[in-house]
Amino acid sequence: MKAEETEKFVEVIGDTVSGKHLISTIMISIALSLAGFFIGKNIFPHIAPEEMVQSYSLLLGIAGSLLALLLNTFLFKPKRTLNEVPSTxxxxxxxxxxxxxxxxxxxxxxxxxxxxxxxxxxxxxxxxxxxxxxxxxx
Structure with a gap:
């Protein structure tokens, strides 16, 4: 095995990203979204009207997605550097x-x-x- 392992990059929506980080962010996002939804399905039947349980659970799942976005933002910083030079x-x-x-x-x-x-x-x-x-x- 090589001492330095080359990182694999993939292109997603016109941007080049690390394959490992992409998989990690997808897994974190899915986990937190589903966790929020299923927690809502267990909690809201006790505190909300029956016809609103599904909607509130969905909102909690969306909140999980937003939490995943923030977490992924802090975990995986951009690796590119921009060098601005005046163009002629x-x-x-x-x-x-x-x-x-x-x-x-x-x-x-x-x-x-x-x-x-x-x-x-x-x-x-x-x-x-x-x-x-x-x-x-x-």
Whole structure:
């Protein structure tokens, strides 16, 4: 056996996660949801009207799901690190080329729409998309 074991990752809804952590979070969520529901089925017949026992039990099961969400959040922290570096217009052009988008068409649509232009300036990303010499409509 290797001293360092490589962790298996899977893609779920566009995000890459640890397979072991995914299984753990699913099991914790199922356990707490069902526990809340079945505890409600045992407790509520003594304190609630008969026609409301099922509804209250379901609410307790949902509360168990929320508790599982909080527990999973604290147990399994994100492992990715984001490195923010300023992008240049040329870098954006390369990304668009890889994605087979037309950067000039995008720049034209930004320049033609004052609302988009204003929002991009407020977000600080306008200069990444628009070449300084090409923009006469500031």
């Amino acid at each position: 217009s040329d870098e954006i052009g390369e990304v668009y080329k890889k994605l087979q988008f037309d950067i000039e068409e995008e720049r034209e649509s930004i320049l033609e729409d004052p609302v988009i232009r204003k929002e991009m300036k407020e977000q600080g990303i306008y200069d990444m998309f628009i070449k300084n010499e090409g923009d006469k409509r500031k």
